[in-house]
Amino acid sequence: MARGHQKIQSQQKNAKKQAEMKKAKGHDQKTAAKAALVFTCAVCRSQMPDPKTFKQHFESKHPKSPLPPELEGVEA
Numbered sequence: 001m002a003r004g005h006q007k008i009q010s011q012q013k014n015a016k017k018q019a020e021m022k023k024a025k026g027h028d029q030k031t032a033a034k035a036a037l038v039f040t041c042a043v044c045r046s047q048m049p050d051p052k053t054f055k056q057h058f059e060s061k062h063p064k065s066p067l068p069p070e071l072e073g074v075e076a
Contacts, residue, residue: 055067
């Protein structure tokens with residue numbers, strides 16, 4: 001088992017290695033997918049990536065609710 005100066009060097013080497021692995025990994029898909037969900041349904045709070053999908057969702061899941069103003073000109 002390492003002691004003293006050797007232990008500190010080993011810890012620093014490991015920390016550097018971990019940082020390089022994290023940097024090389026880049027961004028994960030879960031974070032990117034979450035960032036792409038920009039439209040949120042006011043009724044059920046589900047998220048959609050684009051206005052076309054949002055309008056389709058709204059028309060199928062909430063037919064009795066009035067269409068939100070941001071979906072008025074969107075072609076579904």
